[in-house]
Structures are given as structure tokens and as C-alpha cells.
Amino acid sequence: MTQFNWICPYCNQHATITHENFSSDYHSFEKGNKDKALRLITNVIVCPNGACKEYSIDAYLFKEISIAGRSQKHGSPLLTWRLKPNSSAKPFPDYIPxxxxxxxxxxxxxxxxxxxxxxxxxxxxxxxxxxxxxxxxxxxxxxxxxxxxxxxxxxxxxxxxxxxxxxxxxxxxxxxxxxxxxxxxxxxxxxxxxxxxxxxxxxxxxxxxxxxxxxxxxxxxxxxxxxxxxxx
Ligand SMILES: [Zn+2]
Incomplete structure (x- = not known):
């Protein structure tokens, strides 16, 4: 994978994420559901900051299509979830009311x-x-x-x-x-x-x-x- 820049939602530090601190996997299913073949992808990012090391988890649901016998995700996600932390709120100091x-x-x-x-x-x-x-x-x-x-x-x-x-x-x-x-x-x-x-x-x-x-x-x-x- 290519690396990307990221801001940790826990410690607010900028970081460059590579395969060292990124994990992704998917789960394909159909089972007769109304939307046909679907793929649920989960991504985990571990904050490289030694004082933090928090992990963030996101999930995405895609349509799945088959091209030349290989199934792959298609288009933009149908649904996305931020699982951990469950909000995009940034940490702010406690002297703010x-x-x-x-x-x-x-x-x-x-x-x-x-x-x-x-x-x-x-x-x-x-x-x-x-x-x-x-x-x-x-x-x-x-x-x-x-x-x-x-x-x-x-x-x-x-x-x-x-x-x-x-x-x-x-x-x-x-x-x-x-x-x-x-x-x-x-x-x-x-x-x-x-x-x-x-x-x-x-x-x-x-x-x-x-x-x-x-x-x-x-x-x-x-x-x-x-x-x-x-x-x-
Ligand atoms: Zn962090």
C-alpha cells in the first residue's frame, strides 16, 4: 500500500501511516440479500506516537463485482462507520468551558x-x-x-x-x-x-x-x- 498522512483522533498528532501501523481486511457476503454481492471492509490504524499507541477502527460497506473471475469492491462506499473512536471530535483542553x-x-x-x-x-x-x-x-x-x-x-x-x-x-x-x-x-x-x-x-x-x-x-x-x- 501507499503511505498516507493522518491525524490521530486521540492525541491530535500528525503521522505518516504505512503498513507498519495499518491493517485492513474484508468480509464478502450475499446470502440472498436484496443488494446482492457486498463487501464489508474494516481498517485499523495504530497511532505511531509512542506516548499514545491508540488504535482507530473504521468500517466500509461496498458493492462487490466480479471482473475476469476476480471479485472486487465497486464504486464509493454505500455506508461508512467510524467505530473507534465513534466520533470525529478532536480533543480540546479542559480550560475551555x-x-x-x-x-x-x-x-x-x-x-x-x-x-x-x-x-x-x-x-x-x-x-x-x-x-x-x-x-x-x-x-x-x-x-x-x-x-x-x-x-x-x-x-x-x-x-x-x-x-x-x-x-x-x-x-x-x-x-x-x-x-x-x-x-x-x-x-x-x-x-x-x-x-x-x-x-x-x-x-x-x-x-x-x-x-x-x-x-x-x-x-x-x-x-x-x-x-x-x-x-x-
Ligand atoms: Zn495518537
């Missing part, structure tokens, strides 16, 4: 099963971020988004605005936040991606900056103390 993370995790978990429930949770998560991080509270999500325009990096705000303009998600951001609307899994994923960027750009960046500044203050204070002790 719990209610935001739990909405985010649930939005990821049900993205394929119920994109509209997922999008509803993501919108609530977006509102949670705007209210917690920026302290902007308005009646409608659209007003809250407009309210943070001058308070953040223009490109990030543009991303929020772009997602807002897409189809149903956009139309309904101007209405009630808890209104359940029809969305495609791709739209639900777009919202999830936006939440991930915001968590990273806002909370994680602020935390890293604080840590960095505190260490500078710490070192500087130490130097000042050393100087004043030396001059005694």
Missing part, C-alpha cells in the same frame, strides 16, 4: 446520524463561544455575530460570516437558535470545522499567550531579584 465542549462533542457524534441535530448543537456552541469569550449577548445569533466583528481577527470573522451565508444554516441564524432545520452532513461538518477553528484561535491561542507572558514575567522578575540581591 465544559458546556461548549460537550455541545461540540455531541455535534460531532451525531453529524452523520442526524445532521440537523448536529447543526443545531453547533449553532448553540457558536453562540456559547460568542457569549463566553466576547461577552456579547443578543437575541439573535446574527446580531451576536455582527457584534463581534470588530473584536476579532478579520479572516476568522469572515469564516463565521461565510458559514452564516450558506443555505439553511445561514437563513436560520437570523431566527431562533433552537429551531431545528434540515441540513446536509457536509453543512453540519462545515459548522463543526468552524467551531474547531474558533476554539483553537480564541481559547487555545489566549491560553498559550498567557502562559508565554507569565513565563516572561517570571524570568524577568527573577533577573530583577538577582540584580537587587547582587547589589546589596
Amino acid at each position: 465544559n458546556v461548549i465542549i460537550s455541545d461540540y462533542n455531541e455535534a460531532c457524534l451525531i453529524r452523520d446520524l442526524s445532521p440537523k441535530a448536529s447543526a443545531t448543537l453547533s449553532r448553540r456552541c457558536l453562540q456559547g463561544i460568542i457569549r463566553d469569550y466576547f461577552g456579547v449577548v443578543e437575541k439573535r445569533l446574527i446580531d451576536e455575530i455582527n457584534g463581534i466583528k470588530d473584536k476579532m481577527d478579520p479572516l476568522t470573522w469572515e469564516a463565521i460570516d461565510a458559514v452564516r451565508k450558506i443555505g439553511n444554516i445561514g437563513a436560520h441564524m437570523e431566527k431562533d437558535i433552537d429551531l431545528i432545520i434540515d441540513v446536509e452532513p457536509e453543512e453540519a461538518q462545515l459548522l463543526i470545522g468552524l467551531i474547531e477553528i474558533l476554539l483553537k484561535d480564541l481559547y487555545i491561542t489566549r491560553h498559550e499567550r498567557q502562559k508565554h507572558l507569565e513565563s516572561i514575567i517570571g524570568v524577568a522578575t527573577q533577573k530583577i531579584e538577582e540584580k537587587s540581591n547582587g547589589s546589596k
Whole structure:
């Protein structure tokens, strides 16, 4: 097999996956089922990071066809399952408010099963971020988004605005936040991606900056103390 790049869903580290840490097998069956010959493929990836070594399992169901007496999978998968972990949620640090993370995790978990429930949770998560991080509270999500325009990096705000303009998600951001609307899994994923960027750009960046500044203050204070002790 060719190698491919991959991000571990457990430790979030980038890795190159080769046959050393990848295993794939399949199970072909028909038994008179309505869709005829099918092939169920399971893939296992073991994280090469020595501190992690978690394993991820995915399954795919394909139609199977026979070419020159050899059966093979055909077309794109009819169904796919993420078995372990059972969600695409990325790990986020615990200094981000719990209610935001739990909405985010649930939005990821049900993205394929119920994109509209997922999008509803993501919108609530977006509102949670705007209210917690920026302290902007308005009646409608659209007003809250407009309210943070001058308070953040223009490109990030543009991303929020772009997602807002897409189809149903956009139309309904101007209405009630808890209104359940029809969305495609791709739209639900777009919202999830936006939440991930915001968590990273806002909370994680602020935390890293604080840590960095505190260490500078710490070192500087130490130097000042050393100087004043030396001059005694
Ligand atoms: Zn890992």
C-alpha cells in the first residue's frame, strides 16, 4: 500500500501511516440479500506516537463485482462507520468551558446520524463561544455575530460570516437558535470545522499567550531579584 498522512483522533498528532501501523481486511457476503454481492471492509490504524499507541477502527460497506473471475469492491462506499473512536471530535483542553465542549462533542457524534441535530448543537456552541469569550449577548445569533466583528481577527470573522451565508444554516441564524432545520452532513461538518477553528484561535491561542507572558514575567522578575540581591 501507499503511505498516507493522518491525524490521530486521540492525541491530535500528525503521522505518516504505512503498513507498519495499518491493517485492513474484508468480509464478502450475499446470502440472498436484496443488494446482492457486498463487501464489508474494516481498517485499523495504530497511532505511531509512542506516548499514545491508540488504535482507530473504521468500517466500509461496498458493492462487490466480479471482473475476469476476480471479485472486487465497486464504486464509493454505500455506508461508512467510524467505530473507534465513534466520533470525529478532536480533543480540546479542559480550560475551555465544559458546556461548549460537550455541545461540540455531541455535534460531532451525531453529524452523520442526524445532521440537523448536529447543526443545531453547533449553532448553540457558536453562540456559547460568542457569549463566553466576547461577552456579547443578543437575541439573535446574527446580531451576536455582527457584534463581534470588530473584536476579532478579520479572516476568522469572515469564516463565521461565510458559514452564516450558506443555505439553511445561514437563513436560520437570523431566527431562533433552537429551531431545528434540515441540513446536509457536509453543512453540519462545515459548522463543526468552524467551531474547531474558533476554539483553537480564541481559547487555545489566549491560553498559550498567557502562559508565554507569565513565563516572561517570571524570568524577568527573577533577573530583577538577582540584580537587587547582587547589589546589596
Ligand atoms: Zn495518537
